[in-house]
Structures are given as C-alpha cells and as structure tokens.
Amino acid sequence: MPGGAFGAADDVPAGDQAAVSGKTSPLRGMLVTGGCCHDYDAQKLIITEGLTKRLGAIDWTIHQYDQNKDTRATVYEDPDWADGFDFVVHNECFGDMKDPKLIGNIVAGHHKSGAAAVMVHCSMHSYRNSDAADQWRELLGVTSTFHERAKRSLPVVPTAAGRDSGLVEALGDGWKTPNGELYVIKRVWPGTTVLATAYSEEVEADQPVIWRREKDGVRVFGTTLGHHNETMRSDTWQAVVAAGTRWAVGRD
Numbered sequence: 541m542p543g544g545a546f547g548a549a550d551d552v553p554a555g556d557q558a559a560v561s562g563k564t565s566p567l568r569g570m571l572v573t574g575g576c577c578h579d580y581d582a583q584k585l586i587i588t589e590g591l592t593k594r595l596g597a598i599d600w601t602i603h604q605y606d607q608n609k610d611t612r613a614t615v616y617e618d619p620d621w622a623d624g625f626d627f628v629v630h631n632e633c634f635g636d637m638k639d640p641k642l643i644g645n646i647v648a649g650h651h652k653s654g655a656a657a658v659m660v661h662c663s664m665h666s667y668r669n670s671d672a673a674d675q676w677r678e679l680l681g682v683t684s685t686f687h688e689r690a691k692r693s694l695p696v697v698p699t700a701a702g703r704d705s706g707l708v709e710a711l712g713d714g715w716k717t718p719n720g721e722l723y724v725i726k727r728v729w730p731g732t733t734v735l736a737t738a739y740s741e742e743v744e745a746d747q748p749v750i751w752r753r754e755k756d757g758v759r760v761f762g763t764t765l766g767h768h769n770e771t772m773r774s775d776t777w778q779a780v781v782a783a784g785t786r787w788a789v790g791r792d
C-alpha cells in the first residue's frame with residue numbers, strides 16, 4: 541500500500557481504528573468442504589461470497605478436499621484447528637470417514653475454541669458409519685441417516701419458534717425451494733430448536749430442515765437444505781443462512 545495514503549489513520553492504534561471508522565473487525569470464517577455427491581467447487585463460492593456480501597468483511601480460510609466419501613479432512617488432525625475462528629461452515633460429505641479420533645477432534649475443537657458452527661446439507665450425513673457418529677450428531681443437533689429418494693421442490697414452513705427467532709423471516713409464510721433432497725430426521729437432540737420444517741411425502745411426516753442449538757458454549761445453526769446449487773443461490777437460502785450465521789457469531 542502506498543505510504544501516506546492513509547496517513548491520518550496510521551497514528552491511531554489498530555484497536556481504535558475500528559472505533560474511528562465505526563466498523564467492526566472482520567469475522568474470521570473457515571469453510572470445510574468436499575466429499576461425495578455435490579458441486580463443491582461452485583458451492584464454495586456461493587457460500588463464501590454470499591456470506592461476505594450479507595455480513596460484511598470476512599477473513600476466509602477454505603479447506604477443500606476430494607470427492608470421496610472416506611476422505612480424511614486433515615485440518616481436523618490438529619486439536620487447535622478451530623482456534624481463533626469466529627465460525628466454521630461445514631459443507632462436507634464424508635459419510636464413510638470413520639476415525640473416531642478425527643471426529644472427536646472436530647467436536648472438541650468447537651468446544652475448545654468456542655467457534656460457532658454452520659452446518660449445511662450433507663454435513664448431517666457425514667461420519668454416520670463411525671462409532672463416534674453420535675458425538676458429531678450431538679454437535680449437529682439432529683440425527684439423520686437417509687434422505688428421500690425423489691429430488692423435488694420442498695415446501696418449507698417456519699415453526700412458531702422460527703417466527704419468534706427472527707432468523708427465518710426470509711421464508712415468509714412458506715417457501716418452495718427451487719429443487720431439493722429432503723433429509724429424514726430421526727432424532728432432535730436436547731438443546732436444539734427447530735426453526736422450519738418440510739413435509740416428507742415418503743415418510744408422511746414433517747421433517748426439521750432449519751434449526752439452531754446452543755450448548756456447552758457453542759452456537760450451531762443448521763440446515764439440510766442445499767443439495768442443489770440453484771437452491772443455495774436463491775435469495776431466500778442466502779438470507780436464512782446469513783441470519784443464522786449472524787446469530788451464531790453473536791452479531792445479530
């Protein structure tokens with residue numbers, strides 16, 4: 541940067557520059573992505589650019605892995621992997637990664653750092669064949685092991701708690717997703733508040749599709765919506781995930 545261009549601000553200590561400009565410091569965000577069945581090259585951009593557009597400056601660190609189900613996301617090998625981050629977006633699909641130590645590190649890393657978690661779509665089916673699956677599911681806030689066979693537009697309806705939360709305002713009275721793959725939820729863990737549901741024609745019951753959870757000092761915002769890029773690109777998906785992330789990092 542050319543010297544002198546910001547001469548006046550140079551004399552102000554870094555911590556006070558934010559106060560002078562009236563801005564808050566950039567959030568530190570991590571995206572962990574990759575694995576089976578989805579277009580993570582595109583979704584990486586849809587998620588990071590969308591959140592930056594709606595939340596303001598975010599200092600992103602992206603860990604993207606290959607397309608296999610049993611891929612080892614090596615970022616989690618370091619017990620300090622989440623230290624210093626405000627939030628981590630999990631958009632990963634590692635259904636056959638079974639190492640309990642690695643999965644334990646993911647959960648412990650959130651608890652140790654306090655980094656919020658934003659859980660998207662196939663993250664809910666990651667690590668599902670591991671002995672440590674329930675550790676991961678407790679962090680997620682839900683247990684799911686399969687999705688509907690049909691891909692279709694999903695009728696998403698806010699719950700009363702969702703309306704009260706203000707986080708799913710973008711749904712209005714209801715939202716039909718452009719396309720979708722509905723996850724069937726077997727269990728909602730204690731501490732989880734379901735914010736919106738969609739009706740499953742295959743199991744003939746409402747399924748949680750958006751929720752939040754606050755437990756053990758970690759805020760989690762989750763949505764199973766997002767298989768298709770066109771769903772993620774929609775203004776509604778973007779607004780809901782931004783509102784959830786804003787809540788998760790305590791800037792709502």
Ligand SMILES: [Zn+2]
Nearest residue numbers: 577662721767
């Ligand atoms: Zn999917």
